[in-house]
Amino acid sequence: MFLAILVCKLGRFVGKLVGKGSSMPGKFALKICPDILRRVQMPPHIIAVTGSNGKTSTVEMIAAILRADGRNVVYNEEGSNQIEGVTTLVLTHATLGGRVKADVLLIESDERYAAHSFRFFHPTQFVVTNLYRDQLTRNGHPEWVYDAILPAIHPETKLILNADDPLSSCFGAGHEAVKWFGLSRCSISCDAPTGVYHDGAYCPLCHAPMEYDYVHYNHIGAYRCTGCGHCKPSTDYTATAVDLTRGLLTIDGSLTVQLAFCSIYNVYNILAAYAACRECGVAAEIAAGVIGNYVLKNGRMQTFTLGVHHGTLLTSKHENSIAYDTNLRYIASTTAPCTVMVMVDAVSRKYFTSETSWLWDIDFDLLDCPHVEKIVLCGRYCNDLAERFSFTGIPEERLTVGADIPAECARLKAQGDEALYVVTCFSDRDKLLSQVEKED
C-alpha cells in the first residue's frame, strides 16, 4: 500500500509539472495494489453525487457549504470521476500510512462507473440528482443507467434522492435510509407534463399509466402510478416556494435565499446540496448563507459582448434534451427582444458520432415567442437543426442557417443591438468564446 500511495503521489506531482490529467497516477497505483481503496482509512463522511444533470454544480455547492462550516473537504475538482480519478484523489490526500487527511471525501461519480468505483468502499451519503435522457449514444437510455447504478448502492449508504423524479426515486424502494428532496407546488408548476416526449407517462416499476398532480418541468413533479402506487414521497428537504422573477427560493417554509441564476435547474441542485450538507450536520443557516447568491464556478452561464450585443452563453449539453429545454425555457421567460443562436458543431468532444436524433427530443417550440426575433442555427449540423426547426411553429423568416460559426458571429456583430443568447454544449462553447469579448 505504501508503495502504491508513494507512486500515486509522485505521479500526481509529475503530472502537475507536465500538465497531464489526473487519472494516470491512480491507474498506476491500482496496478500495484488493486484493492488500495479498501485498505486506506477513509474520512468519516464520503459523499457521492451522481445523476444525469447537475452533478458538477451540486458537488461544487456541497464543497462550498462544507468548507464554510469549517470542514476539510477533498473532492475531484477536475472531474475525473472514474475509479482511476477517484484513486488519484484519495491517495494524493492520504498519509503514507494510508489515512485520508480530510473530514469529507466528496466524489462526483459518473453514473455508468459508480458500481466499479464503489467496489472497495461505499459512500456514507449517495446523492442521485435525477435520471434523464442524457448522452444516449453512450448511455443507451435512462433505465439502462438506472440498472448500472443499482449495484453501486450499498445497504448501509444513506440515499439522498429527488422525490420529484419518477425514475431515480425508485432507488428508494426497499432501501432503509433515504432522505428526499423536492419542490412543492409553486408559482412555476403546471398541471401536466411538458416537452416533446413523455418519459413519465408510464410507471418505471409496473408500466401502468401515471397521473400527475403537478409538474415543475418535463415529467418532474408529483406523479402517481395508477397501478402499483409508486408516487412522489413526502419530502425531508423541500423547496416550499420559488419566485423565479425575483430570484427567491424558500426552503422548508422558513429559509429564504436569493438565487444568483434564476433557473429551475438551479433550484434542484441547491436542494440536493442543501440536503447532503444538512445530513452531514451542517446548520440550516450556514447552508442557506452560502447558497444565497452563490455563483457557480463552472461557468455554465457566461456573459459576453459581440459588437454592441450583450450576450449570454447558456451551456447545455448536447444529447441532453432536458438541459436544452431548461435553457430554452429560461430564454422564453425573458422579455427584451433577443436573438438566439443554437450551435451544434461537434456532438461530443470525447468521442466521434454523427448522431443527431437527440435534436428531436428538444422542445424548440419554447422559442416560438414574439421577443425571440431571430434564431441563428450554426455549426456542422446546422441543416439537421434547420430540419428540426421546420417541424416547430416558428416562422421560417425568423431563421438563419449557416455552418460557419465565425461568419455567423461576424454577421450578428455587424447588425442590431438586441440581447443575444447562445445555447450550445461544452464541446462547442469555445468556438463561440473565441469570437466574442468575455465579461467576468
Add this chain to the structure above:
Amino acid sequence: MELKIFHFYPDLMSLYGSYANVSVLARRLEALGNTVTVERVAPGQAAELSGADFLFMGAGTERAQKAALADFARFGDAVKDAAAGGTAMLFAGNAMELLGKTITAADGTAYPGIALASFTSSQGPQRFAEDVLGVTDLYPEPVVGFINKCATIEGVETPLLFALSLGFGNSGKRTPEGFHQNNVFASQLTGPLLVKNPRMLDAVVSAIYRQRGETLPPQLPSDRWAEDGYAITAEQLRLRCEHAGS
C-alpha cells in the same frame, strides 16, 4: 388520397426521437396532396387496422419493449394480415424485435413475438451503441444512422441493409442489418431514420402509393435541410470509415 397512419405506443416506445419518422412521413404525404390522419395507439386502446396505410412503432427501453409486446400480441394476426396484403410498415429500433419469433431477455426469459418473420432476438448485458453506414438494395445511396441496442438477431434472410461498413448489424459487427420483405420495413437504426435518410423516406412513400395502386408524380417534393443534413452525415461517416480502415 385519404391516408391513415397508425403510430403504436408513441409515449411508451419513444426513445431517440422515434416519433419524427411519423412527422416527416405525414408531412411528405401531405406535400403530395394527400390528407393524412395519424392515429396514436396506447396500450389497451382499440384500433381497427384494416384501413391502415402505414403502421409504425419506435424504440423503447427493454422494459418498455416487454410492456409494448404484452399489448401488441393482440394485434399480431391483424399486423400479419396487413403485411401479407401489402400494407407498408416500419418497426424501428427494438420494435423490430417484436416482429420475430421470440425475444430472449438478458435474464433468460423468452417472450414470444408476433412471428411475422422467423428471426429471433437475444438481449444481453452489453450495449451496442455506434454510428452506422450501410447499403440497401432499395437505392444506390448509402444509409446513415445510429444503432443503440443490446440484442443480437439471428435468422433474418432478407435484411434491409445487406452490408455495413460501419456499425453493429443484426448478428455482429458489420453484419447485415434490419429486415425487409415486400412493404415491411424493420431496422434497429434508432431515431428519425426517415429524416436522416431521404431516400428511405421515398422508398416508404412509394410503398404506400404502390399499395394504393397510385402512381407517384415524376417530380417528388424535396426537403433541402434533410438532403443537406444527410450529405454531411454521410460524408462524416465515410471519413470515419476511411480513418478506421487506415
